[in-house]
């Protein structure tokens with residue numbers, strides 16, 4: 126089943142990073158929202174509803190943001206799917222536009238982590254994995270060790286993902302880092318969960334990103350004509366209980382998320398020419414690309430080393446710098462990915478532009494549930 | 510022991526951390542077995558493989574092999590580091606996430622392991638009997 130696409134009339138972000146305490150969640154969100162509204166040439170009165178993705182923002186964060194923006198009184202909904210929260214908000218906005226409920230909506234992904242999260246994100250305290258001592262870095266470190274064992278891959282090949290994504294971020298003014306790192310730096314960084322070190326991990330970040338999404342009637346309301354990038358659809362799946370018969374890096378959840386995207390949009394893996402991938406950890410980029418069927422199983426690390434997933438390669442992945450280098454304010458990430466795809470599909474991504482980008486895929490994965498292969502996975506497909 | 514919800518159960522060294530995870534006397538990891546002979550961890554009221562509800566709770570053998578592991582060096586405040594975390598493939602065919610008891614040398618993928626009791630701490634800071642695995646050193650000489 127396919128639904129009508131949603132047009133992205135405006136995209137806006139603030140630079141991700143570590144902000145002081147007085148730069149509140151609401152201020153971060155307002156900055157991104159005003160940038161997106163301005164980019165669309167819209168005014169507050171044009172907007173029908175507000176969709177907000179966040180994890181640590183607390184109750185009715187979206188309504189607090191609406192008041193600061195001057196959008197109080199509108200339908201506001203808050204969406205939590207851990208690191209896929211922002212992408213889930215986009216999906217719900219797309220469904221509402223396709224259903225004819227609204228014509229112009231504002232989507233915000235936002236997170237203020239630096240004053241709320243220490244030592245890395247972890248499962249809900251009630252989950253068995255929390256009692257055992259799972260932190261996200263450890264889960265991916267175990268994935269990396271098994272991947273190296275199964276496919277004869279070196280530690281260096283996995284670290285190459287960080288080198289590539291940091292190199293891309295040099296061209297992204299919204300990225301937290303914007304500086305290249307050498308392979309030796311990645312290998313020598315402090316160990317977080319072996320074999321992964323600090324530079325294999327996305328940072329704890331603050332930030333916000335926003336989109337103005339429209340129906341064709343909404344575009345007319347905004348006085349816009351001509352081509353705008355479109356959201357063709359967004360898959361959403363949750364992790365399935367694992368019985369232990371599959372390899373740890375089987376990535377069934379990614380395969381199913383890919384299938385959801387292909388079914389919703391009519392796009393296939395061979396149509397995708399740019400990817401924003403949830404590289405919360407270096408190894409995650411590799412196994413998720415393989416799970417989606419974009420890269421053959423066991424070859425993701427080699428692809429990285431050979432430059433196939435770099436700018437100029439046959440499948441550029443994370444031209445933005447990815448989570449590793451743009452930063453990872455968890456609820457904001459999915460919307461930031463959609464901003465990047467918007468700029469890439471418009472051809473306005475500057476030094477990180479992927480030539481001829483026509484179809485983009487953005488993947489987010491959020492959370493863990495004991496005994497399953499994940500919490501939530503989203504697969505957003507956009508086209509110029 | 511207080512009945513007040515504001516003062517939850519006090520620490521009890523003989524109490525299982527969770528009744529669906531382990532038994533204490535004798536100590537055992539708990540699993541679910543359905544009529545189709547699917548065996549999974551921990552105890553549930555349905556089989557997660559075939560969704561049958563005619564299931565029974567069984568004591569698992571508690572032995573298996575190490576599928577993968579990591580030495581964790583950074584954790585949220587209050588968690589002592591480093592510690593070893595691993596995925597264990599049990600002889601029954603299911604895979605369990607657990608701490609791996611420290612030894613003098615780093616384990617290897619494929620090492621034989623066996624389950625033993627340890628102390629788990631709940632979100633409310635109470636403790637109970639949980640589980641971890643130790644590498645069976647003699648077996649791979």
Ligand SMILES: [Zn+2]
Nearest residue numbers: 543547556559
């Ligand atoms: Zn069954």
